[in-house]
Structures are given as C-alpha cells and as structure tokens.
Amino acid sequence: xxxxxxxxxxxxxxxxxxxxxxxxxxxxxxxxxxxxxxxxxxxxxxxxxxxxxxxxxxxxxxxxxxxxxxxxxxxxxxxxxxxxxxx
Numbered sequence: 329x330x331x332x333x334x335x336x337x338x339x340x341x342x343x344x345x346x347x348x349x350x351x352x353x354x355x356x357x358x359x360x361x362x363x364x365x366x367x368x369x370x371x372x373x374x375x376x377x378x379x380x381x382x383x384x385x386x387x388x389x390x391x392x393x394x395x396x397x398x399x400x401x402x403x404x405x406x407x408x409x410x411x412x413x414x415x
Contacts, residue, residue, distance in 0.1 A: 332364045333364070333411055334365070334409070334411055335365050335366070335411065335413070336366045336367075336409060337367045337413075337415075338370065338404045338413065338414070339367065339369050339370070339404070340404070341378060342371065342372050343373035344378075345375060345380075348369065348378060349381045352382070353385070355385075365410075368390065369389050370390050370401045371400060379391075390407065391403075401415060
C-alpha cells in the first residue's frame with residue numbers, strides 16, 4: 329500500500345457558513361486511499377458558526393481581520409503542510 333498524497337486546500341470565507349459547509353463536504357468526498365486533504369479555512373468574518381462548520385469537517389480555522397479574499401486566505405496558507413496547495 330502506498331502512502332496517500334496530502335494536498336493543502338485553502339478556503340477563504342466571510343460569514344457564509346452554509347456555503348462553507350457545502351464546499352467542505354464536496355472536498356471531503358474527493359478523498360480516497362491515495363489522496364488526503366488538509367483543509368485550512370481563513371475567516372475574515374465574525375460568525376461563530378463558521379468555526380463550528382470548519383471543525384465539523386476536520387478543517388483548521390484561522391481568523392483574520394484583513395478584508396478581501398487574499399486577506400482571508402493568507403493566514404491559512406501559512407499553515408499549509410501538504411505536498412501541493414490548492415486555493
């Protein structure tokens with residue numbers, strides 16, 4: 329058996345827990361014996377539900393106060409440890 333490849337998936341979000349849940353469910357559905365995902369959620373919103381959604385799917389949750397998509401992704405990207413990174 330081979331060791332699965334790990335891809336770091338970085339998702340930026342702001343106050344959209346329903347869409348985040350849908351995205352995380354979709355990402356986890358792609359995992360298999362040969363591929364795993366480290367999911368990193370960068371959040372520049374303020375809803376506590378966002379953290380709960382991320383944790384329910386085993387994702388790391390990073391909070392930032394920097395606005396914009398890049399602002400939400402950059403703190404999460406710094407934690408990436410996968411062989412590949414997907415945004």
